[in-house]
Amino acid sequence: MxxxxxxxxxxxxxxxxxxxxxxxxxxxxxxxxxxxxxxxxxxxxxxxxxxxxxxxxxxxGETKRAGGIDSRDGHFAVSVSDYGDAIDWLERHGIEYRANPNSMTGFAQIFMLDPDRNIIELNAAMRPEGREA
Missing domain, CATH: 3.10.180.10 (2,3-Dihydroxybiphenyl 1,2-Dioxygenase, domain 1)
Incomplete structure (x- = not known):
């Protein structure tokens, strides 16, 4: 093993x-x-x-994606300390994202693209009442 x-x-x-x-x-x-x-x-x-x-x-090479934000496509995830702060930061920088604050995963998610359209997930703990941290 x-x-x-x-x-x-x-x-x-x-x-x-x-x-x-x-x-x-x-x-x-x-x-x-x-x-x-x-x-x-x-x-x-x-x-x-x-x-x-x-x-x-x-x-x-020709391995880059051409589509938009697709959370089911290959991606990597980075944990962030505050979901709301991350959203605010992305908006201030004009970064397109898709938010999933009440994900069934048990953590709040934000999906975005880098300049080469690599998918990145940011995630943070959800508050006990189901609201994002």
């Missing part, structure tokens, strides 16, 4: 490194961390304080 110890990183494909770095730093507030000198462009980010990482990789 494989005994997992947690999720180390998620890698996503981007087409414009500087545009993507701006998005992940400015919109999601991620902190860039050191990356080995691979022979292709990209960047690594710390996500939270438990060692998880997001790796963005520049790739010219």
């Amino acid at each position: 494989i005994r997992n110890e947690g999720l180390h990183h998620v890698s996503i494909i981007v087409s414009d490194l500087e545009r993507s770095k701006s998005f992940y730093e400015r919109v999601l507030g991620l902190r860039e961390i050191e990356r080995p000198p691979f022979g292709f462009p990209g960047a690594w980010y710390a996500v939270g304080g438990s060692g998880q990482q997001l790796h963005i990789i520049v790739h010219d």
Whole structure:
């Protein structure tokens, strides 16, 4: 049996490194961390304080999605401390999103797209009365 110890990183494909770095730093507030000198462009980010990482990789292949926000498509999720603050932040930055404050999952969700149409979920605890935190 494989005994997992947690999720180390998620890698996503981007087409414009500087545009993507701006998005992940400015919109999601991620902190860039050191990356080995691979022979292709990209960047690594710390996500939270438990060692998880997001790796963005520049790739010219045809693996990017063209559609809109689809919560059933491949995505990664980042937990946020305050659902309402996250919504306010996205609106102030003109980021399109789809909110699901009373998800049957037991946590409030926000789905959005990065500049390359990668789907990102933000989630937060719901208040006991079913309202988002």
